[in-house]
Amino acid sequence: MNILAVSINHHTAPVELRESLHLSEDEIRQLIHHAKEELFSEGLIISTCNRTELYGIPKDHKLDILDIQNFIFTHKNNKNVRPDHFQTFASAEAIKHLFKVISGIDSLLIGDNQIYHQVKESFQTAEEMQFSGFLMKRIFDAAIKTGKRAISETEISEGAVTVSYAAVQLIEKIFSNLSKKSALVIGTGESGELAAKHLIDKGIGKLVLTNRTHEKAEKIARSLSVDVIPFNGFKENLHEFDIILSATSAEDLILTSDEIKSAMKKRNYSSMVLMDIAIPRDIDPASKNIDYVFYHDIDSLNIIVEQNLAKRKFEIPKVEKIINEEIDSFINWFNSLEVAPTIKDLRDYFETIRADEVEKNKNRFSPDDQEKLEIITKRIINKILHQPTVELKKINDQRSSAEETAVKVGVIRDIFGINNSNKETKE
C-alpha cells in the first residue's frame, strides 16, 4: 500500500511552529490544488490548532517523505521549522496514525472528540476538491468507523477535561434538571463564553450574561440568544440565579461573602452554585461556609479534570485494540484487491455456480451425457472468464498504478460479490 503521511503536531513541535504551519480552510483548498498537481493522485489534509498533517498516494513511485516536506516548506514557509519537527509514516503505519488521530488518543487532550469532527470535515473537503479517490474513500470509511467505535465502545471521551466543562459537570451533580434553573455568567471572555455555551448545550432554563464592557456582553448574548444585565446592577438580582459562574479578569473580588449571604436569605436558602473560574478569584472563598452554597474555584475544578484525564488514559489500550482490529480489517480488504487472488476468487465463484447447477440437473441426463455435460459447462465458463482474466493479467503485467488496479479489481469484486466480507459471511 503506497500511502505516505507527514505530521507536525504537539509531540514534535512547540505551539509557535504549529501555529505557523496551521492552514485555514482556504489554504487547505489551495494546498490540495497544488498537491494534486505535484504530489498525490489522492489524499487528505488535516489542520487543527495542534496538528497539520498531509496524507497521500504518490503519483510517482519515486516520491518520498522529503519531497512532501519540501512541498510544505514551499507553500507555507517558516524558517524555524526543520525536518525533525515532522513525524513521517508510510503504508499501514500512515493509516494507523490516522486512526489514532481520529479516535483522540493522539490528541493533546486525550479523548478530545472534537478531532473526530475535524477529521471528518477534512475528508469532506478532500471529496469536494476531488482529492479523494477509491482508496481514500475506503480509508475514510474505516477511519470514521474506528472513531465511532472508540467513542461508543470505550470511555475515552467520558468526563470533563476542561475547567469550564468540569464546572458544568459539577453543577449537574447538584441539580437534576437544568431546564428549570437559571444561570448568570459574569465576564464574557473566552472562559465565560465557553461556559455559557456548555450551559446552553445542557439545556439551561434561563441564561443571563453580564460584563464590565456592556457592548461585548450584548454581542455574545446576541450570538447565543440569551439576555444581558448591566454590570453595575447585577448584584441586586443575585438571588434570582441558581448558578453563578464568574470568569472576569478583575484584580479584586467582585462578590463578597456577605453579598452571597444576603442573596441566600432572599431565596430562602434554596441551593446556589458558585463557580469561580477566574484568576485571581472573583468570589469570596468564604462563601463556601454558607449553607446550601456550593462554591468551587479553579483548583477544585482541576481535581475533576485530572481525575477524568487519568480515567481516559486508562482507556487507551482498549482504543488501541479497536485500532488494531480495524487496521487488520482494512489490510485484509486491501490485500484482496491484488490481481492473482481476484482471478482465483472469480474462477472459484463461477465454478461453484457451475458445479451446483450441474449437480441439480444431472439426473435429467443419461450417464453418458453427464460426462459431456461436465465438459461443456466447464468450457462455457472458461470462455466467459477468458476476457476478464486476460484484462486482469494485463493490469498486473503493465504495472498499472495502484489506484487503477484497485478500481478495476474492486469493480469486479463488487459486481460479482466476491469481496472478503461476503466470503466471511458465507463461511
Place this chain on the structure above:
Amino acid sequence: MNNTIDTINILLPFFYVFTFGIYSFDFWRGEKRFTNSKRVFLFVTLLLHLVYLLTRTIEFNHPPITNVFEIFTVLAFAVTFSYFILELITDIRGTGPFIIIISIVFQIISSILIKDNPNVKDVLRSNLLGIHVFSALLGYSGITISAVYGFLYLTLYKDIKLNKFGLIFNRLPNLEVLETLSFYSAILGFVLLTFAITIGIIWLPSAFPNFRLLDPKLVGTFLVWIIYGIGIISKAFGKWRGKKVVTLCIIGFVIAIISTIMTNFLSLSFHSFY
C-alpha cells in the same frame, strides 16, 4: 411443605447476598455490565421471598408476624420490595447496595433464629392484625429507605462542599434526586404508617383488653409519625429543604429503631405478642 420452607429459609440470605454482590460490583467498578441482569436477580430474590412468606402463612395458618424473627423476614422483604418499586419508577439503579444490605442483616438474623410455631394466640390469626402489621412494616421500610437516601444526600453534600470527588461523587445520583427519593420514600412511609395507626386505634382496644394509649410502642410510633408529618408539611410548603428535611428523616428513623428495640426487648407492652 416444612422442607420447602426450611430450604428457602436457608437459601434466602444467599440470594440477598448474591444480589447485593452484583449491585456492589457495578457500583464500585462503575461498569454497566449487569445493569439489566442485576434487576432480574433482585426480582428473583423477591419472588423467592414472597413464596417463602406465602408458604409459611399457609402451612402455619397465620401471617408471619407472630414473633420478632418473622417480623424481621417480612421487614427484609418490605425494604427490598419498596426499593424495587422505587428503582422501577425512577430507573435509578446505582443505590441498590445501600438498601439491600439492610435486608441482608434482617434476613440473616431471621433465617438463623426463626422458629416454626403453628400454635399462636387466636388474636394473631386475625386478618385485621395482619393488615395492621404489614402496613406498619411497609411504612417502616419507607422510613428506612428515606433515611438511607437522606444519609447518602448528606454524604454527597459534604463531599461536594469539601471538594472530595471520589466514588460517592462519581456514582451517586445528584443531590436533588437523592433529596426527592428520600422525600418520596418518607411520604410512602408516612401514608402507610397513618393507615397502620388508624387500624390500630380502631381495632386494638377491642382485641386487647389491656390496651393503653401510653403504651411505649404506640408513643414511639406516634412520635415518628409526628416527626415525618412535620418534615413533609414543611417541605411541601417550601419552608424546609435539603439538609434539614433529610436530617429530620434520619432522626425519625433512629427514633423508630430505638422505639422498636425498647418495646420488643426491654419493656412489657400489650403490643408484644411473643
